[in-house]
Amino acid sequence: MSTGRVVAAVHLYRGPERPLVVKFGGTSLATPQRMRRAAARVAAYAREGRNVVVVVSAMGHRTDRILRWVRDVCDGAPPAAIARDVDRAVATGEELSAGLMAAALGAMGVRAAALRGGEAGVRVVGEFGAGRIREVNPRRLRALLAEGVVPVIAGFQGERDDCELVTLERGGSDITAVAVAAALGCAPCHVVTDVDAVYAADPRVDPGAERFTDLTHGQMLALAEAGAHVLHAGAARLAHTLNVPLRVYSFRAPLRRPGGTRVGCMAADGVVADGVAEGV
Template structure:
């Protein structure tokens, strides 16, 4: 008998028929003797509908009331799924985040989990029930409903799996696993049998949308085996686990992640003096804008060129922050480009293999793709290129590193 935590996303529970299909799948695990906790998202489109309702009432809705509002989407799903499980002849009990309770801090819309009281869930499991939990939400110490941010149901599932010391946390979605890259860009992208927490974290942070970053961090911290599976077709999916449990003869590169949502800002001719990096990035940080890649070059006559990237949605605000601080920066030239993209090679095999970066650069040069910025870590090489070359670059790198070939 295994204790399994399963999570089903919005598309997996998007209709009554799909909820009934999920109930049948869960019943199959329960009938073979497994204890099952099911975490669900709101039905697809429901959260957006609720947000639109709020925006129709006011341009500046209260963060507290927004969390109260959007948390209701999951409450609908847990009730419907519990009813569907009961129709299958199972005992099922639903819980909102506050009923468990799943304790969080009081940061509305971006709350972080602090503690989970697992007594009720364990008692129900031991009594033979399937437990159905609303994802994405919790409660603070003052009893206020909080939400964990978009994709937070993944984090709820992993956190519950950690608290319950589950044998596996299974994330059911509309794809059948983690691929070497986006199959919509590369036709022969290959599903990975396994990937390490480190690799998945890099893939998620560099643009892969399969799992929420926080859920991968949580799983790695508490060593919760994660498996990504399809709600719509049977298969082994992709296991995400620690490096020692993954084949030591893994390929050098596991996958290619990319993001189109990048923008680049160049501060040209700033004084090359101690503290100039802080003077440039301080005003940007004060606007709560996250900076990704950074390059600083020493120019002529004691001047420096400073280049960094931000999310495209923050591009205009970042430029405005720098213009407001221009005098303190010595009135440098501020140049922007929001037509860039980032492509990243990810793989733990880089630790023991040289030449990955040079092979990457050669493959891009052969296709005439110019590299504008470079960033590396122990298991990642990222480059910034013109957005128009993104798909060409991804296909060229996928071919150069033979990622369509298992075990290469």
Template sequence: MLVQKYGGSSLASTERLDAVAARIAETHRGGASTVVVVSARGGATDELLAQAAAAGGSGLGTEHLRETDQLLATGECASAALLALTLLRLGVPAVSLTGAQAGIAVVGKPGSGIVDRIDTTRINGHLEQGSVTVVTGFQGRNDRGDTVTLGRGGSDTSAVAVAAALKARRCEIYTDVDGVYSADPTHVPDARKLPFVHASMMAEMAFAGAKVLHPRAVELAALHGVELHVRTSLGTQEGTVVGQGEEEGGEMTSLETGGAVVAVTSDPDVARVLVHARGRSDLAAEVLSILARHAVPMDLVARSGPHEEEFRMGFTIRRSHVSEVGPALDKAVAVHGGEVRVDSDVAKVSLIGMGLLNRPEYVARMTAALAAAGIATSWVSSSQLRASVTVPADRRVQALCLLHKEFDLSGAGTEQTVAL
């Protein structure tokens, strides 16, 4: 049993579609029962979003969101049908299924659904008949029978969920990069490809800004023991294995994560939120409830103590979530005579490694290196796997490059020295 996922760039042209079909045909003829999950072709989702906005889909009402999801789902449907047709032309039996046809049940609101369960009866039926089953990513059906999309990057989550439901041991993620790197190679030319990354570390990387995998997909893979193979669809080179390190890559885990910093990430989609109210009203529970109700994750959290004369609470959220939760926060805090201030001119840079909480010298070294370059840092957070600071948005790339060099992540000496 093998599950493969192809991103939009892998299907963006007829030539790339043919190349993907040829790769799948080779796998199928090798005897593997193959399920393929696809994204919309490159640029299709953005085009559909623009069309939705022009038609009035920019409203925030439930009915607007529902119809927008109905439209966005067609991008993946087109990809799946085109790939199935190409496979049929190559003499490979194939069938395309929408998320609903594939039995993917989703809960949550339109645009940010969560996979709840998958009835694999129909997928298994096609596999037993020897057909490659091409499933649309990014979507499923709710209990009302409506199509609900999973949000940006949701096709990764779809692929891992299908792999978990079919009890597949691995899921291959094909994209336009050939693996997971020590930093974004578009900004850091000497970034090093990592042959193996532990799943828990990859989850931190994804949350902290690494775009190669969606955070929820990594978490789901770790939960169900699905090993991820990240590689390019444009070549045959080896990529990166993301897993628990119990079999292949187990020895590599100690080499890559033995107390050292493994990667540096940056995230431009960040806003700092400061909640302030006079008096001893404790608004923390109310603030957290608002964020939870809107499914908005927070990071770098601090708050005032119970005996102080005023309430203060600071945290970071995604800048793209401010318009969603901002009005609710303003309304809740105004009742107590307080205010909410949002600073969107920031970014987050993070060190990813193992044992960072027990090694405070890493955070000290990170902040010292940034200060020496005149890059102001503000809020700091540290855990065993990640240390993050906020920096001015226009210094993000500079900070990323500086820290990659500071911690010697380009490869020189990394494989020869293991910090114990």
């Protein structure tokens, strides 16, 4: 990924304040109840007057299920000649999540619009199934926010210059979220996942693993590259390069005090505790 092109896109944002980017992982959207819970979190921010941009992964295990279907209909490993069609199939997981999230928000009285990656300004380069984000043009996101609409972006995908949809590597929704946050003026980015914070090791395997409240970008990158699965290493690298502030917490966390792990503390991230905005 060319960080220089993303940096250039950062300067396009001229909004009155930096929005809050909230990325929901697949586990946090795995059931209708969890989808509604995620939407309620976004709706609460929106009702407090916060501009929110949502990035979604496919619902829990949906991508694996689609890939199994692809193998079944191809009677084995799909040939490279149909890589374009495989990308189209796989991308529907995130698009389904985006549509359902926007629908849930609308049912709660919050205006929202589901967007494919390309519709959200995510431009990519590379081959099908291995795209890399070149830049994010936030023009449409800015326009929606100005109208009071919450953009809900399908992660893990973007559009090439030849207008083809191309997916990123697995876990690429994290990269989408950080790139979008960078393009919106290094907006704070929340990563909502199935663990309550970043740990030195998987707490489900090692109950005694150290839990982190605050990390530098460099520390987060080192943990991600060492195998911590709470944040994609590519997303950690991009956040480090562009100084995008992060907060990682569980979908079960309370709205007012989500806690979790703050990475690269910067200005207020829109989390409100007793009426006072907390830092990232």
